[in-house]
Structure formats: structure tokens, C-alpha cells
Amino acid sequence: MESALSEIEFLALSPNRVETLRLLADRPHTRRELVAETGASQPTVGRILGDFEERSWVVRDGGEYRTTATGTLVAQGFDDLLSIVDTEEKLRPVVRWLPTDAIGFDLERLADATITTPSQVRPNAPVKRALDLLGDAEEVRIFSYAFNEQSLDVITDRTAAGQQRFEGVFSSSAIDAIADDSRLRQQLHELLTAEHASIRITDEEIPVAATVADSVVHLFLRDDRGLLQASLDVDDPAVLAWADETFARYWETATPLDPEQL
Structure with missing residues (x-):
């Protein structure tokens, strides 16, 4: 040695x-x-x-x-x-928030990842990065424990315009949070009635918030209190395969969300 x-x-x-x-x-x-x-x-x-x-x-x-x-x-x-x-070295600032128990790919696959963290002048930078990806993607799939208002806005607009196909699997609590707000509930209803959009809900725990925007996989990184600390996204075949497989597993066991349930 x-x-x-x-x-x-x-x-x-x-x-x-x-x-x-x-x-x-x-x-x-x-x-x-x-x-x-x-x-x-x-x-x-x-x-x-x-x-x-x-x-x-x-x-x-x-x-x-x-x-x-x-x-x-x-x-x-x-x-x-x-x-x-x-x-x-690249992952060191955010490694404490990586959902390593939930991801099924080697961390080496994140060598070319884009890591976005909040700053004093751009406190919403991780969310803005996700919105930029959503705004350019033609195919979007999400599996997540949350559905933020800004993402809902972009996805609703683009699916209504025929610019995007969307499938999402969310925890029941994520949809309940949207439904508790009258404006967001109406927007969710609009999304559900779009031709190329479909949402399913699950009572199964979803430990990671992942978005697949075309071939790019985006992850929100939160601390133990649920506060957003960073995001990362990467265009890597192995990470995409993991996201595809994970989405398919949640999708198969989840229940379609009926607009009338809102």
C-alpha cells in the first residue's frame, strides 16, 4: 500500500x-x-x-x-x-442534501451536472433553473412529493398550447396542498383537462422530487426541514434510465387523478 x-x-x-x-x-x-x-x-x-x-x-x-x-x-x-x-469537489457543497438512499446510479454520473444554489441576489435560483428546463421541454415527466406553483403555471400554459406532453406522479399530500388553494385548484383542473396531460397520485412515499425534461433529469435538494437548498440537473444516460424506471414504477401503482375529485 x-x-x-x-x-x-x-x-x-x-x-x-x-x-x-x-x-x-x-x-x-x-x-x-x-x-x-x-x-x-x-x-x-x-x-x-x-x-x-x-x-x-x-x-x-x-x-x-x-x-x-x-x-x-x-x-x-x-x-x-x-x-x-x-x-x-463539485458535489461537496450539496452532498449532505443528496437523496443517496433513493437514487440508483453511481455518483460519478453527476460529473457534468449543473448545480444551482440560492444566493443573496438570486434566492430562487434552483426553482428558476427548473422552470427554464420546463419552458424548453416537449416531454415532461415528474415524480415528486411536491408540486410548486411556478412549475404548475409553466406546465399548464405549455400543455394548453400544445407545446408539451406532461405526465406526473405526485404524493397525495402534494395534490391536497394544491387543491386547498382555489386559484391553484382551478389551474390544476385546467391541466387535467388538457389533451396531452395526465396526473396520478399515490400514498406511497416519494422521497425525491425529480423532473425529466426531455433527456435532462432535474432534482430538487432539500434539507431535513424540507427547505430547498439546491438543485442539480444532468443529461446522462444512466441517470435518465434510473429516472425512467422509477417514474414507471410509481406510475404503474398510482391512481389516475380525476378532475371531479378536485
């Missing part, structure tokens, strides 16, 4: 070593090409190649250098480690 950590430290302490190994794992390079692409000096590249040869990570083949099988393994593994750490 100590030896492996020492080798990781050797590589990590020099961006030039990391970049040189990455370049050689991609394809063979001459020393001159490595100098040009890394920006390192000739002597520095020479020392790096010498160190790599001692570790059997690279071999010289004519006028070029290339990685060995183990050199390629190290390059790929180090890239994976960098990607994981980059993702962890």
Missing part, C-alpha cells in the same frame, strides 16, 4: 508527468512533440521519460515513446481518480 501511495504521489506532484503519461497513453510521441504539447523544457521531459522508463511505464520505439500495458493502466487509472475527485 505504501509503495502504491508513493507512486501516486510521484505522479500527482507533477502536472507535467501527468500530462506526459496521458499523451503517451493516447498515442506514441517524439520527445519534441511532448515538449511542444506539455510546454515543459527539453531537460524536464527527458527526466520524466527517464523516470517512466525506470518504472516500465514507457518504452522507446525508434524516435518515439509509447506506453507499455502497465503504463496505459496507470494513465487510465489516474484519469479515473482525477475524475472522481473532480466530481467529489
Whole structure:
């Protein structure tokens, strides 16, 4: 273990070593090409190649250098480690609110996620991000423990105009909260009578508020008190597959919401 950590430290302490190994794992390079692409000096590249040869990570083949099988393994593994750490750093500010028990995909899939948090000048930024996605999407599916007023506004307008198809599965308490407000109840009734909209309700617990807007999956992140702290959205096949499967499971067991029930 100590030896492996020492080798990781050797590589990590020099961006030039990391970049040189990455370049050689991609394809063979001459020393001159490595100098040009890394920006390192000739002597520095020479020392790096010498160190790599001692570790059997690279071999010289004519006028070029290339990685060995183990050199390629190290390059790929180090890239994976960098990607994981980059993702962890990105998620660190919001990880406490991630519904990790409810999501069925690896957190690595969130490497390219857009994370939106409230600020003093944009306190409603997470909701605004969700509304932007809803405003552009042609196909929307939601499974959630809540249905906020702004989302209801956008979805009702776009489905009425024939610009969007909508399916939603909500907890009974979420629909009850809408029905308690006369204006929102009327708006919900309008949504339910739209040609391309359908809502079902369930008494099953829905621990996460998820929206699928075309191929983008959006999650609201709330604290233990139910206060909105952030949102994230990502266009990733594995996350989309999880959202599709989860929505289908809730949909199959939920009860269609009849407008007359309002």
C-alpha cells in the first residue's frame, strides 16, 4: 500500500508527468512533440521519460515513446481518480442534501451536472433553473412529493398550447396542498383537462422530487426541514434510465387523478 501511495504521489506532484503519461497513453510521441504539447523544457521531459522508463511505464520505439500495458493502466487509472475527485469537489457543497438512499446510479454520473444554489441576489435560483428546463421541454415527466406553483403555471400554459406532453406522479399530500388553494385548484383542473396531460397520485412515499425534461433529469435538494437548498440537473444516460424506471414504477401503482375529485 505504501509503495502504491508513493507512486501516486510521484505522479500527482507533477502536472507535467501527468500530462506526459496521458499523451503517451493516447498515442506514441517524439520527445519534441511532448515538449511542444506539455510546454515543459527539453531537460524536464527527458527526466520524466527517464523516470517512466525506470518504472516500465514507457518504452522507446525508434524516435518515439509509447506506453507499455502497465503504463496505459496507470494513465487510465489516474484519469479515473482525477475524475472522481473532480466530481467529489463539485458535489461537496450539496452532498449532505443528496437523496443517496433513493437514487440508483453511481455518483460519478453527476460529473457534468449543473448545480444551482440560492444566493443573496438570486434566492430562487434552483426553482428558476427548473422552470427554464420546463419552458424548453416537449416531454415532461415528474415524480415528486411536491408540486410548486411556478412549475404548475409553466406546465399548464405549455400543455394548453400544445407545446408539451406532461405526465406526473405526485404524493397525495402534494395534490391536497394544491387543491386547498382555489386559484391553484382551478389551474390544476385546467391541466387535467388538457389533451396531452395526465396526473396520478399515490400514498406511497416519494422521497425525491425529480423532473425529466426531455433527456435532462432535474432534482430538487432539500434539507431535513424540507427547505430547498439546491438543485442539480444532468443529461446522462444512466441517470435518465434510473429516472425512467422509477417514474414507471410509481406510475404503474398510482391512481389516475380525476378532475371531479378536485
